Amino acid sequence: xxxxxxxxxxxxxxxxxxxxxxxxxxxxxxxxxxxxxxxxxxxxxxxxxxxxxxxxxxxxxxxxxxxxxxxxxxxxxxxxxxxxxxxxxxxxxxxxxxxxxxxxxxxxxxxxxxxxxxxxxxxxxxxxxxxxxxxxxxxxxxxxxxxxxxxxxxxxxx
Amino acid sequence: xxxxxxxxxxxxxxxxxxxxxxxxxxxxxxxxxxxxxxxxxxxxxxxxxxxxxxxxxxxxxxxxxxxxxxxxxxxxxxxxxx
Numbered sequence: 001x002x003x004x005x006x007x008x009x010x011x012x013x014x015x016x017x018x019x020x021x022x023x024x025x026x027x028x029x030x031x032x033x034x035x036x037x038x039x040x041x042x043x044x045x046x047x048x049x050x051x052x053x054x055x056x057x058x059x060x061x062x063x064x065x066x067x068x069x070x071x072x073x074x075x076x077x078x079x080x081x082x083x084x085x086x087x088x089x090x091x092x093x094x095x096x097x098x099x100x101x102x103x104x105x106x107x108x109x110x111x112x113x114x115x116x117x118x119x120x121x122x123x124x125x126x127x128x129x130x131x132x133x134x135x136x137x138x139x140x141x142x143x144x145x146x147x148x149x150x151x152x153x154x155x156x157x158x
Numbered sequence: 159x160x161x162x163x164x165x166x167x168x169x170x171x172x173x174x175x176x177x178x179x180x181x182x183x184x185x186x187x188x189x190x191x192x193x194x195x196x197x198x199x200x201x202x203x204x205x206x207x208x209x210x211x212x213x214x215x216x217x218x219x220x221x222x223x224x225x226x227x228x229x230x231x232x233x234x235x236x237x238x239x240x
Contacts, residue, residue: 010228013227013229014228027228044222045164045221047168061203067217099161118224
């Protein structure tokens with residue numbers, strides 16, 4: 001199964017950087033909508049999560065763990081640095097769900113990191129997400145394709 | 159949210175006036191599922207959740223986004239976590 005998402009735009013309120021076309025008024029980014037389900041049966045929907053092969057983990061705001069009653073693993077020494085400050089990471093298992101406009105849906109259990117750092121987008125990183133998917137960034141078309149691979153948790157696919 | 163609702167959300171959200179988002183710079187906002195209005199906003203997801211409830215809406219019936227007005231900074235993705 002292949003899910004396709006068009007890149008989404010973020011408006012620019014200043015002059016475009018030289019790397020952008022002259023007169024550009026927005027940036028295109030590989031952002032997808034993401035549903036996070038917790039063990040309490042509740043879910044939270046993020047309109048924009050960043051598909052980011054440069055992120056080691058899948059990272060969500062810590063508040064989400066509380067809202068979804070996610071049992072957190074015992075605290076570890078792992079943390080992330082955000083704008084010069086260390087923020088401890090807590091880990092827990094949720095169900096992640098992606099759905100494209102054609103009705104294709106993928107859902108799988110994932111161990112994700114929760115942080116108090118005010119990251120702009122939830123990050124769909126390698127662990128918990130991209131390890132299960134083969135991803136194509138179709139830059140010219142501003143389109144991202146995600147296809148399950150052999151590592152995808154089979155019992156959880158929709 | 160159903161797939162159809164999410165499609166509608168993405169279409170309408172893309173048309174949401176950028177100028178109307180300026181006041182939410184640095185905040186989390188909860189959009190209605192049709193992407194046409196902002197139900198609540200706050201400094202954190204938890205605060206938005208409380209305000210969504212205060213507005214007699216369900217957190218499961220909104221879509222969360224963090225708004226950051228872009229001027230000169232560029233986004234570095236996960237590299238910003240280094």
